[in-house]
Amino acid sequence: MKYRKLGKSNIEVSEIGFGAWAIGGDAWGPVADNNSIAAMEKAIELGINFIDTADVYGSGHSETLVSQVIKGRRDQIVLSTKGGLMGHHRDPKGDPVYHRPEKIIEAFEASLRRLKTDYIDVYFCHLWWDKHEETEAFIQAFEILKRDGKVRAVGVSTENFEYIKHFNQNGGLDVVQLDYSLLNRQTEKETLPYLQDQGIGVVVRGPLRMGVLTGKFSNETTFSEGDIRKNWPNEEWFKHSLEKVERLRILEKEDRTLGQLALRFVLNHPAVSVAIPGAKTTRQVELNAAASIRPLLSEDDISFINEVIPM
Template identity: 30%
Template sequence: MSKATSPRFSSRLHQKLGLGTWQLGGPNMVQGKAMGWGEISEEESLAILSAALEAGIQFIDTADSYGKGLSEVIVGNALQAATYPQDIMVCTKFGNVYLPDGTTGQDFSSEHLYASVKASLQRLQREHIDILLMHSPPDNFDWANYDRAPLEDLISQGLIRQYGVSSKSVYGAKRVMDAGFGSVIEVIYNALDRRVDEILGQHPNMSKYDIIGRVPLGSGFLSDRLLIEEPNFGEDDYRSHMADRDKNWMLDNARKLAFLAALPGGLSANALRFTLQNPIISVVIPGARSVNQVKSNVMASNLDALSQELIQRIEQSVPSVPDWWKPSS
């Protein structure tokens, strides 16, 4: 179906809370560098997915590169074992590849697209993919000359239902909207990084898109634990390789939002609450590394909206992202 005749997927969801599954791919080491979130057992991963489905979560976000396909396999196994009647929507991604020399690259060609969809469907054990996203193409990607026909062909075959882009940054997301490519954009949005509001919120093509809000807990920095502890990420956690100035900015500014910790649920729940109540966002996809984290996310989704006074206090406490996250021109 084309975007013109299909409903917004947000209207199909009973709640805006989804589940991200990057963490279910494990450490995902590439040339000795972690590309994932650390060790997690398949048993725990399946328990997380089961808890999410049982709680009524209908939207699962994954990618063919998470654990080199492992996340998709686990999602597929969990959905096959599920006895819940919900119409589960699965979003996956393609384009990041592992090269023979052990490095990574990107391939958005039609040949790789068709092969990726076939492989993802097999791992997910599904007949179609609800949403297929290009996975982090460069912000300056040449949309004018990219052939969309293969993606439309996959829709006509019933193999995918919508397509779009998981953007590296909100600036890349704006270029996707400028080009009118696809109907779904996945982009960072949280209490520390609210650029979606100013850069996409008033875009003339905004109404044509469903927006998936990723990293709603600021890569785990919007954590009650980190209000009193220093971060200690293991070598199998990608955050151990973050630049110090990024880690320090995230930690310092998350602590400026400590007043949210005094509210029911604590800092994490209320940071998630902030993201969930933004009308621009169709669905929010926090990850979870335990069943308790799933329960905390569900609890946050059931809280009343933050007051306008609290929203203003968040905006005043962290008025903007650091300059080095912004374009140089």
């Protein structure tokens, strides 16, 4: 496993992290807790030190599972969690519920209790829309949490460029988590260059486009009830994505799977600190982790990718 600096912070993170959304058990199909714990244990064994979760994943269940794995080795783990969606998840009106810094700190403390730790390495605002009162409340809460030593770095989870700049208006943004992959290159235009220039760490979610870039799906694929992907087979973007993935198969090698190619692609961007593919099994973790030592992309690889999927 190779490691990188998380932007201008002094935090060192593994190139490949562990995305813990799926293990929450309420969005990505069936998953057993013992398999989730085994997957995280395998990740740590293979040198992955960055674990990303959120209070809304399984309504806190993901954080609870993560707490079991980091127990006794907290100082070896770069722990990332997010807040800001739990209230909206429960409030059908969508009224602001994080409009005061005290409410955000209250949500943060609840995460600490579930994670059984007294600090978070990276804490993200999980709201991706710009409601003025909530944005300002998060900025104030971040200042308080950093001042009190409760967090080492703060960030926002969004692809909205203007929102990112607003959060960073006083240079206080340390990290951004955003969706970036072979099939979603929009952030290459403005956002990633800006983050690189500002020294802001980049955590890439969705680097495998939620499994599409592993090549395991086809037009005959179906998803179970309770899986957020259930309607994908009826959506045009999914069909078009499968066509692009089939064209990319020519870049597979004996020592580099299609999924590992996709991970190497996002790691190829100089702004990126860590990619956090999700995993529910030890085998998925092994394949993801191995991407860190797989062959780099050649100029011919990049040229073909640009032909199939222009920026």
